[in-house]
Amino acid sequence: xxxxxxxxxxxxxxxxxxxxxxxxxxxxxxxxxxxxxxxxxxxxxxxxxxxxxxxxxxxxxxxxxxxxxxxxxxxxxxxxxxxxxxxxxxxxxxxxxxxxxxxxxxxxxxxxxxxxxxxxxxxxxxxxxxxxxxxxxxxxxxxxxxxxxxxxxxxxxxxxxxxxxxxxxxxxxxxxxxxxxxxxxxxxxxxxxxx
Numbered sequence: 508x509x510x511x512x513x514x515x516x517x518x519x520x521x522x523x524x525x526x527x528x529x530x531x532x533x534x535x536x537x538x539x540x541x542x543x544x545x546x547x548x549x550x551x552x553x554x555x556x557x558x559x560x561x562x563x564x565x566x567x568x569x570x571x572x573x574x575x576x577x578x579x580x581x582x583x584x585x586x587x588x589x590x591x592x593x594x595x596x597x598x599x600x601x602x603x604x605x606x607x608x609x610x611x612x613x614x615x616x617x618x619x620x621x622x623x624x625x626x627x628x629x630x631x632x633x634x635x636x637x638x639x640x641x642x643x644x645x646x647x648x649x650x651x652x653x654x655x656x657x658x659x660x661x662x663x664x665x666x667x668x669x670x671x672x673x674x675x676x677x678x679x680x681x682x683x684x685x686x687x688x689x690x691x692x693x694x695x696x697x698x699x700x701x702x
Contacts, residue, residue: 508643511558511565515550517572526594535592539569539576541599546571552592559583559592562611562632566640567597579608600640607673609633610643612680616652620683625656631680634662635673642669654683 515537518525526536529549539546548571558565558580569576578597586593600606611633618627634647644667649660659682662674 508564508566508640509645510568512568512570513550513554513558515548515569515571518547518549521547530591530593535595537595537597539578539597539599540581541578542576546576550595555592555595563645564608564610566600569597579606602640605637605639606643607635607637608643609635611646613646613648614651614681615648616650618651618654618683620654620656620658623656624686625683626686627651627654627681627683629681631662631674631678634665634680636667636670637673638670642667644670649680651681651683654681656683656685658683 518529518536521536529536533552534549535552535555537548537550539548548569550569558567564579567578567580569578576597576599578599580595581598582596583592584594585591598606612629612631614627614629618625621627636643636647647665647667649665651660654660659679661676662672662678662680663676665672665680
């Protein structure tokens, strides 16, 4: 997995009043869970831009006053109106302990059904998986080049060594649906076949 770095400072005081003051200074209140005790810290919003405005998933190295924590971004809370990150939760990870995370789906290839007028519909943009960090890919690559009109790919068809898919096995990732153009092409080929 790709890595990302954020520098922060320990929060001595926690609570609503302190959090509001920090947000006014464009600092984001954060917590790291998963270790012996939760670690409360702050980091400038500017350091989060490359992390929160992308579908990619990163191992986040948090440098907090000389100590480094290897984490993943677990949750974010945003202001309901303004584009302001209100809070971020991180989960400390271990090389020996599996984690649950949503990985982005990367569609590759051009489906056969598209060439005959079908339309590719992607139903899952992210898939929840479980595995050791060293086994987790940056994306779940799904090749759709073999799909014809009316065919689909389900989670049960995926296989990545060392990764368990937590989404329902019957969940459809992508399908090539019938369109007017594909119906017209099919009826035209039937008519030419009858002659």
